[in-house]
Amino acid sequence: MRTEPFPSLPQGFSRRDVIALMADIGRDIGLGPRLTDILTRLIGCTEADAWIDPEKEPIFYGRQESFAQKLGISTRQLRTHEKTLLKRGLMERRTAANGSRHGGTGLGLVLTPLIERFTDFLSVREARNERYARMKTLKATRSVRWATFRDELARLSPEDLLSDDVQDMIAERETWPRTDTLLSMGEARLTQHIEAATNLCTRLSDWIANHADSSCEPAETFRSFIQEDIQQIYSEKCNANVDKRSADKSAHTEYPAPGPDGPVDCKEKELEAETLALQGLFSGRYGLDHAVSLAREDFKFEMQVRSDDRPDCAFVEAANARIAPLGINITAWAAACDRMGRVPAALCVMLLDTNRDHPTAPVMNPGGALRGMIKAHNRGKLNLIGSLIGLHRRRGL
Numbered sequence: 001m002r003t004e005p006f007p008s009l010p011q012g013f014s015r016r017d018v019i020a021l022m023a024d025i026g027r028d029i030g031l032g033p034r035l036t037d038i039l040t041r042l043i044g045c046t047e048a049d050a051w052i053d054p055e056k057e058p059i060f061y062g063r064q065e066s067f068a069q070k071l072g073i074s075t076r077q078l079r080t081h082e083k084t085l086l087k088r089g090l091m092e093r094r095t096a097a098n099g100s101r102h103g104g105t106g107l108g109l110v111l112t113p114l115i116e117r118f119t120d121f122l123s124v125r126e127a128r129n130e131r132y133a134r135m136k137t138l139k140a141t142r143s144v145r146w147a148t149f150r151d152e153l154a155r156l157s158p159e160d161l162l163s164d165d166v167q168d169m170i171a172e173r174e175t176w177p178r179t180d181t182l183l184s185m186g187e188a189r190l191t192q193h194i195e196a197a198t199n200l201c202t203r204l205s206d207w208i209a210n211h212a213d214s215s216c217e218p219a220e221t222f223r224s225f226i227q228e229d230i231q232q233i234y235s236e237k238c239n240a241n242v243d244k245r246s247a248d249k250s251a252h253t254e255y256p257a258p259g260p261d262g263p264v265d266c267k268e269k270e271l272e273a274e275t276l277a278l279q280g281l282f283s284g285r286y287g288l289d290h291a292v293s294l295a296r297e298d299f300k301f302e303m304q305v306r307s308d309d310r311p312d313c314a315f316v317e318a319a320n321a322r323i324a325p326l327g328i329n330i331t332a333w334a335a336a337c338d339r340m341g342r343v344p345a346a347l348c349v350m351l352l353d354t355n356r357d358h359p360t361a362p363v364m365n366p367g368g369a370l371r372g373m374i375k376a377h378n379r380g381k382l383n384l385i386g387s388l389i390g391l392h393r394r395r396g397l
Contacts, residue, residue, distance in 0.1 A: 005054030007115040015051045015058070018114055019043050025125050030088070038071065038081050039090060046111060059094075060109040082109070089113055131187060137324050138190045139182045143334035144320050145197040147342045148313070149173055152204045160211065169204050179334075205310070288315060288343070294391050295350050298322065312343050319346035322353055326366040336370055340377050344384060348373045351387050359394070 009018070019040045026036030042060045045067075050056040068078040085091050092110040114121075153161065153170070160166060176197065182190055288311055292303055302318035309317065323333045328349065336345035352366040352373075363369050376382040 006057050007112055008054045009051050009115055009118060013052075013118070015043060015046065015048045018051060018118065021118075021121055021125065022114070025121060025128065028124050028128050029121070035081055035084060038078070039085060041067075041071070042091070042109060043111060043114070051115065057106065058111040058115070059106060060111065061107075089117075132183075133324060135183050135187055135190060136330050137320075138187070138194050139179070140323055140330040140333050141194050141320055142176075142182060142190075142197060143179070143330065143337060144316055144342060145194070145201055146176070147337040148201045148316070149197075149204060151342060152201065152208060155208060165207055166204070169200060169207075172200055205313075288312065291347060291350065291388055294354060294388065294395055296354050298325070299350055299353055315350075316342045316346045319349035322349055326353060328352075328367040328370055332367055332370045332374070336374055339374055340382075344377075347384055347388075351384070351391065354391060 022043065023036060023040050026033070026039070031039065043058070045060050045062055046058040047056065050058040064075050064078055064082075068075045071078065073081075082091075082093070086093060090111075090113055092113060094110050095107050153166075156166065177185065177193065182193075185193065292300065292315065295303075299318055299322060302321045303314055306314035306317050320333070323330070326349070333345070333349070336348060339345075340348070348370055349366075352363050352369050355361075355363045356366070373382055
């Protein structure tokens, strides 16, 4: 007679969790869809308490013929599948000499090995999820590389686009695998592809830097790193010119105010002057530095890691590194880069990251908020400069 208790699941887990886990990791431990289905059905036919009660064992007592009929396969096929599960160490067979199973004597297919390996299976799922998260990050990085190459090409004159060097780089870009095939490449191959894509983008940027006349835009008027999407955001409304005379008086023909927005010393004028100054601070070629100074420490750290890169490239890469911790879907990030451009999209990520600690309206869902910013951009309603100004004021700078 057994004196030691039987293995049981860790506290908080049940038979239902075992079924869900095996259905989730079946492919990861080498089980095909059919074997995974048979195993989960075997688990479901055991007593629920046997998985958590140290006085019981989870045992399947059903007859092969009946279970095979329920599965829609032959008894011979089921016997083959059971042998495979036994070889994989996922269960044990405990039967009478004639192969019979009986609940009263504890004879049947014993699933205790699943309890003994339960924590190992949890580790398999965790490792798989971490690997998938890395793959998603690599896929998002490839989207950034694609946008980088496209934006760099846009800087070239028509003549330079036809140069042999540039045409060779375009031809190499055309060999990149399709986006919908990236996750099926495997982590090693995808990492290698990202490195090659990064090198190609670097080669194009270096080629442009070494050809002073390659850009269609003169250096003096080169487009700001931050999108010039400036709208008036003054929060004070001036009422200096409100007519306070009664309606029975004759209409006014002159107003004593010195300008259409009220007296020079009204509060709206003061706020307007501050806003215009901040607009100048965040616009222009060096506005990106001021934007970064408002970011959270995690974002600044990602910038420091890439201090040797060009500022706009480092900014985009820092945002790309933050999308996974923020829970932003790679499709949203890729769409933002495609619709807005890489730097404005990265600026949106930085603002969402920073505004998670907003005093009155914290960003709770950065992924959904980014999609909302894309929609606002499509409608021409996205005001990045205004958001930066608001962040600047909250910082008390």
